[in-house]
Every structure is written in C-alpha cells, then in structure tokens.
Amino acid sequence: MSDRYIDFANSSIGHRVVGALGLPTPVRLERWQAGRLRPIEGALLIGGGPLTEKVSALANRLTDTIYSYGADPTLATAWIPGHGQKLKAVVYDASDLVQVDQLKQLREFFQPLMKNLDHHAHLVILGRAPETLSDPFAASTQRALEGFSRSLAKELRSGGTLQLIYVGEGAEDQLEGPLRFFLSPKSAFISGQVIRLKACEAQVMDWSRPLSGRKALVTGAARGIGASIAETLARDGAEVILLDVPPAKNDLEALAARLGGRGITLDICAEDAAAQLIEHLPDGIDIVVHNAGITRDKTLANMTPEFWDAVLAVNLNAPQVLTKALLDSGTLRDNGRVILLASISGIAGNRGQTNYAASKAGLIGLAQAWAPLLSERGISINAVAPGFIETQMTAHLPFGLREAGRRMSSLGQGGLPQDVAEAVAWLAQPGTGAFTGQALRICGQSVLGA
Ligand SMILES: NC(=O)c1ccc[n+]([C@@H]2O[C@H](COP(=O)([O-])OP(=O)(O)OC[C@H]3O[C@@H](n4cnc5c(N)ncnc54)[C@H](O)[C@@H]3O)[C@@H](O)[C@H]2O)c1
Incomplete structure (x- = not known):
C-alpha cells in the first residue's frame, strides 16, 4: 500500500504546506538497487580510538573517498569541517572511553559534522560491551554510549541512521560485514540499535555473492x-x-x-x-x-x-x-x-x-x-x-x-x-x-x- 503522506510531503506544494503547518516531512528512504557494488556512494569519515586502524584497513573496499577526523592523519585525508563533500557515512571508535570526562570526545567529534551530513547518511559508533568490562566505571562509560547513540539517532534528518556496535574480544577483524550492512542503504530502516559482535571463524569469501554455496x-x-x-x-x-x-x-x-x-x-x-x-x-x-x-x-x-x-x-x-x-x-x-x-x-x-x-x-x-x-x-x-x-x-x-x-x-x-x-x-x-x-x-x- 502506498504511503500518500510521504508522496504529498515530498511534492513541491506539499512540502510548503507541511512546512507551514510544522508537520514532519519524512523523506523517501534510499534503498539498495540491483547492480550496485559499493556499500557507500560518497564520503566516509573515520575517527576516534584504536579500532580506527582496523576500519581504515578495509575502508577502500567500502568507498573511494575516505577522510579521518581526530584520528591518525596518516590513515586518510584529514577532514576539515565545512570543507569538501558532505558525509555519507561515519564510523567513530569510542571503545577506549573509560571515564566520564572522556565522553566529551563524543560531542567534540559529532558536533561539527552534524551540519555536514549528506542525505541518507549512515553512522556507526564502536564500543566495548559493558558486561564484558570488570571496571564498573569503564562499564558505565561504555553503557553511556547507548543513551548517546539512541538520542543522536533521533536528531538525524533526511533518512539518516545511527547504530552502536559493541565489538567483542576477537571480533575486531570481523567488522567488514557489519559495516557493509550498517553503512549502506541495506539498513535504511534500521536506526538507534545496539549490536553485540562476537568472534566468528566462518567468513564471507565473495562480497558480491556472500551466500554462494549455501x-x-x-x-x-x-x-x-x-x-x-x-x-x-x-x-x-x-x-x-x-x-x-x-x-x-x-x-x-x-x-x-x-x-x-x-x-x-x-x-x-x-x-x-x-x-x-x-x-x-x-x-x-x-x-x-x-x-x-x-x-x-x-x-x-x-x-x-x-x-x-x-x-x-x-x-x-x-x-x-x-x-x-x-x-x-x-x-x-x-x-x-x-x-x-x-x-x-x-x-x-x-x-x-x-x-x-x-x-x-x-x-x-x-x-x-x-x-x-x-x-x-x-x-x-x-x-x-x-x-x-x-x-x-x-x-x-x-x-x-x-x-x-x-x-x-x-x-x-x-x-x-x-x-x-x-x-x-x-x-x-x-x-x-x-x-x-x-x-x-x-x-x-x-x-x-x-
Ligand atoms: N507486516 C508487518 O508489519 C510485520 C511486522 C512485524 C512482524 N511481521 C512478521 O513477519 C512475518 C511475515 O509477515 P507478512 O506481513 O509478510 O505476512 P503475510 O500474511 O503477508 O505472509 C505470511 C505468509 O505465511 C504463510 N503461512 C501462514 N500460516 C502458515 C502455515 N501454517 N504454514 C505455512 N505457511 C504459513 C501465509 O500463507 C503467507 O504466505 C510474520 O511472521 C509476521 O508476524 C510482520
């Protein structure tokens, strides 16, 4: 059944009427089309802690345009807020935040980019599952990421989504599958979710046909x-x-x-x-x-x-x-x-x-x-x-x-x-x-x- 409100709100007259009445304007979500190869069609920004190295190592299989912000500048071109193209995807590694005062790094990283996101941008925050940490303060700091990410997901506009992925011990080398999914239009209708990844031996051999032979x-x-x-x-x-x-x-x-x-x-x-x-x-x-x-x-x-x-x-x-x-x-x-x-x-x-x-x-x-x-x-x-x-x-x-x-x-x-x-x-x-x-x-x- 077609959603007539979306059709109306995205028409030129409807857009004006809906805006004047202060009603929400949901955008038609971008979805994966047959024949597409790259998970991200646009710029990917990577920043944060130690897992950025793992993400940078696989990033060129996700997109051609990679920037870093606040991370090791040798990993990618440094991103300058307000310059260059809008961001289609963002990965921020918060896995090394273990004290309350470090949480301000979230604000410092995300604030400048909120006005530089492209339509249908997909954001991912990486962390460590609180239940796996023995230090109560570190566990509480990592749990804080849930509240932050669920709230920020609600502030995104134009079909933007955000997920928090808690990366388990040994799962650091298995980020490609989740990032291919959560940074692409395949996850267009998923937002504000918390995902726990564990280590897994089986791997995808061919990303163009990941279920081949099954x-x-x-x-x-x-x-x-x-x-x-x-x-x-x-x-x-x-x-x-x-x-x-x-x-x-x-x-x-x-x-x-x-x-x-x-x-x-x-x-x-x-x-x-x-x-x-x-x-x-x-x-x-x-x-x-x-x-x-x-x-x-x-x-x-x-x-x-x-x-x-x-x-x-x-x-x-x-x-x-x-x-x-x-x-x-x-x-x-x-x-x-x-x-x-x-x-x-x-x-x-x-x-x-x-x-x-x-x-x-x-x-x-x-x-x-x-x-x-x-x-x-x-x-x-x-x-x-x-x-x-x-x-x-x-x-x-x-x-x-x-x-x-x-x-x-x-x-x-x-x-x-x-x-x-x-x-x-x-x-x-x-x-x-x-x-x-x-x-x-x-x-x-x-x-x-x-
Ligand atoms: N549509 C939604 O918004 C929604 C939301 C949440 C969950 N789901 C779940 O997703 C699944 C699919 O939903 P849908 O909207 O496509 O439903 P649907 O009614 O369009 O399709 C369900 C299919 O299941 C088959 N089926 C029912 N009883 C069966 C039986 N005893 N043996 C074999 N086949 C049987 C039906 O013949 C039908 O083809 C369901 O489990 C549903 O509860 C749907």
Missing part, C-alpha cells in the same frame, strides 16, 4: 516479507527452498521458478510437518528463516481459544518444533543460521495482540536461550523484530492505527519488505555468526518499546 529454507515465502526474503537470499547467491501452505501453491511455485529454487507446500502446524520437511531436505540446509506468521487480534476479554491457539501454534510452536527436528536429524548443517521473524509487538506489547505479542516475545526468548548451546556447532540463532512494514498484513489495519504505526518512529514512515529481507540476508552470511542470541529491530527507531 542452501536456504524460507517459510511463508509465497508473498509479503517471506517472498522478499527469498528474492534477497537468491540475489546474494543462496539456493532457495520456499515453503507455504497448499492454497498458496501457484504463487509459491511461480516465485520458486523465477528464483531458480523449489517450493514445498506444507502447513507448518501439521502433525507430521517435521518429518515431511526433513524428507524434503535430504541434502541438508544452511539457513532456516522462520517467517510464516499470522495475526488473530482481539482484546483478551474477547479472545477465543481458537484465535489464541492458532497464533501460538504457527508463530511459536512450529519454529520450536521444526528447528529442533532439523537440528536433531542433522539436516541443519554446522555453521548454520536460524532467523526468527519476531515483531516489536513482542518487545513493546500491543493492545489486542496478547496472543501475537506472546508468540513473538517467545521467539526472542528462543534465540537468547538456544544461542549458547548452538554456538558449539558454529550455528547462530537470532530474531528480527520488524516494526510497521507495508504488507497485506498492515494494509488491513484501520486508518488511525496504520498512520500511527507509520509515523511513530524517527524515520516517520513504514518500512518495506525489502528492509526486513536485507537484514535477514545479512544475518544469514557466514561471518555474521559473530552476532547470535539477539533481536535486531527493523523499525525506523519506532517509539514503541524503544
């Missing part, structure tokens, strides 16, 4: 977000297997044929679903995306047992049972990736969605609980939590709820299925085993549950 299963793939995930995984080189209910057979098989993959028609809640699935995957699988999901909204006072049971069965029980069966049978290979489609409803709660929010919170819990056990086999498991995404599911919402869902975020609009698909494709990469047991919100920094 086999991926996507449930609920006949339409909406699932179809977009299947397309994006295939674009990145994966062989895709698409699953959906028997009534969706025609759409499913048409998409599977277009992507050079195959379709499986199966109700994931069928009693023998696990056995059937394993039978369909005799050669094993590397990536499982549990995307199939339903809503049956009612306030609890009016919730029928059927509505409750259906949502919990599809959204939570089936991913639990199927993942366990794929693991126990050895169908999910070592270094595999499991990605669960949660929702910000599962974080913030939502009126009329006790069943849905319980199921989605359960998925986040599943990722957290299973991650340490699966890491022995190099398998990562994560949840993604989309906010308001423009699909058939949200097109059916009443007008008021739909508008609130779109506007109550820093980016002032709904996301597209592509935004979720790009995040899933990043989580599916070999090197992203460094990220596990977490919930990545794809919500334009929605105020819900923030």
Whole structure:
C-alpha cells in the first residue's frame, strides 16, 4: 500500500504546506538497487580510538573517498569541517572511553559534522560491551554510549541512521560485514540499535555473492516479507527452498521458478510437518528463516481459544518444533543460521495482540536461550523484530492505527519488505555468526518499546 503522506510531503506544494503547518516531512528512504557494488556512494569519515586502524584497513573496499577526523592523519585525508563533500557515512571508535570526562570526545567529534551530513547518511559508533568490562566505571562509560547513540539517532534528518556496535574480544577483524550492512542503504530502516559482535571463524569469501554455496529454507515465502526474503537470499547467491501452505501453491511455485529454487507446500502446524520437511531436505540446509506468521487480534476479554491457539501454534510452536527436528536429524548443517521473524509487538506489547505479542516475545526468548548451546556447532540463532512494514498484513489495519504505526518512529514512515529481507540476508552470511542470541529491530527507531 502506498504511503500518500510521504508522496504529498515530498511534492513541491506539499512540502510548503507541511512546512507551514510544522508537520514532519519524512523523506523517501534510499534503498539498495540491483547492480550496485559499493556499500557507500560518497564520503566516509573515520575517527576516534584504536579500532580506527582496523576500519581504515578495509575502508577502500567500502568507498573511494575516505577522510579521518581526530584520528591518525596518516590513515586518510584529514577532514576539515565545512570543507569538501558532505558525509555519507561515519564510523567513530569510542571503545577506549573509560571515564566520564572522556565522553566529551563524543560531542567534540559529532558536533561539527552534524551540519555536514549528506542525505541518507549512515553512522556507526564502536564500543566495548559493558558486561564484558570488570571496571564498573569503564562499564558505565561504555553503557553511556547507548543513551548517546539512541538520542543522536533521533536528531538525524533526511533518512539518516545511527547504530552502536559493541565489538567483542576477537571480533575486531570481523567488522567488514557489519559495516557493509550498517553503512549502506541495506539498513535504511534500521536506526538507534545496539549490536553485540562476537568472534566468528566462518567468513564471507565473495562480497558480491556472500551466500554462494549455501542452501536456504524460507517459510511463508509465497508473498509479503517471506517472498522478499527469498528474492534477497537468491540475489546474494543462496539456493532457495520456499515453503507455504497448499492454497498458496501457484504463487509459491511461480516465485520458486523465477528464483531458480523449489517450493514445498506444507502447513507448518501439521502433525507430521517435521518429518515431511526433513524428507524434503535430504541434502541438508544452511539457513532456516522462520517467517510464516499470522495475526488473530482481539482484546483478551474477547479472545477465543481458537484465535489464541492458532497464533501460538504457527508463530511459536512450529519454529520450536521444526528447528529442533532439523537440528536433531542433522539436516541443519554446522555453521548454520536460524532467523526468527519476531515483531516489536513482542518487545513493546500491543493492545489486542496478547496472543501475537506472546508468540513473538517467545521467539526472542528462543534465540537468547538456544544461542549458547548452538554456538558449539558454529550455528547462530537470532530474531528480527520488524516494526510497521507495508504488507497485506498492515494494509488491513484501520486508518488511525496504520498512520500511527507509520509515523511513530524517527524515520516517520513504514518500512518495506525489502528492509526486513536485507537484514535477514545479512544475518544469514557466514561471518555474521559473530552476532547470535539477539533481536535486531527493523523499525525506523519506532517509539514503541524503544
Ligand atoms: N507486516 C508487518 O508489519 C510485520 C511486522 C512485524 C512482524 N511481521 C512478521 O513477519 C512475518 C511475515 O509477515 P507478512 O506481513 O509478510 O505476512 P503475510 O500474511 O503477508 O505472509 C505470511 C505468509 O505465511 C504463510 N503461512 C501462514 N500460516 C502458515 C502455515 N501454517 N504454514 C505455512 N505457511 C504459513 C501465509 O500463507 C503467507 O504466505 C510474520 O511472521 C509476521 O508476524 C510482520
């Protein structure tokens, strides 16, 4: 469904009307286009502490134009505020800030560049996870980065985004994957997030096809977000297997044929679903995306047992049972990736969605609980939590709820299925085993549950 407010606010007359009324003007976000090669098309500024050396070493694979500010000037051309081109991407290493008075370095670094950011600029701050630091003052200083970065993300304009990445011990050499994702339009609808990276042995061999040689299963793939995930995984080189209910057979098989993959028609809640699935995957699988999901909204006072049971069965029980069966049978290979489609409803709660929010919170819990056990086999498991995404599911919402869902975020609009698909494709990469047991919100920094 098209967002008429964005169309209006970005028209020449609409822009004037919206400005005169003091209303927000969300910009149309820049997204990754087929055929693009460079993650950053424009200037990258690097500054801060010791990790700048690691970032500088890979920066020429991200863009041609690299500046440094306040860092070792031998690493790149020195940036002078107000001169040269506007900044399309910024990486600031705050990992060595361990005392309160050092936090002013954040203000000193970011203040001059706030008026020199290009449209759709992507910013990343690097730090060390507070829970890994034994000195309480250092841990508190690193935790302060969260408040700073979430607030600064809310001050960005023109589609700008900002994330904080806590870099774990041994993960310093694995920054390329996250930076390729978070400094590019692939993460256009993600902002204000805190990401924890751990060390990971598996690495991407070819950045133009990072999923080459990997086999991926996507449930609920006949339409909406699932179809977009299947397309994006295939674009990145994966062989895709698409699953959906028997009534969706025609759409499913048409998409599977277009992507050079195959379709499986199966109700994931069928009693023998696990056995059937394993039978369909005799050669094993590397990536499982549990995307199939339903809503049956009612306030609890009016919730029928059927509505409750259906949502919990599809959204939570089936991913639990199927993942366990794929693991126990050895169908999910070592270094595999499991990605669960949660929702910000599962974080913030939502009126009329006790069943849905319980199921989605359960998925986040599943990722957290299973991650340490699966890491022995190099398998990562994560949840993604989309906010308001423009699909058939949200097109059916009443007008008021739909508008609130779109506007109550820093980016002032709904996301597209592509935004979720790009995040899933990043989580599916070999090197992203460094990220596990977490919930990545794809919500334009929605105020819900923030
Ligand atoms: N659209 C949003 O704003 C939004 C926000 C947060 C989370 N999500 C989640 O993202 C996922 C995809 O959402 P969408 O908007 O694309 O939904 P959608 O309704 O457009 O698509 C869901 C797909 O899942 C399939 N499916 C449902 N039950 C199934 C079953 N028992 N067995 C096999 N397949 C089944 C459907 O046939 C359909 O093709 C869902 O898990 C949803 O909860 C969506």
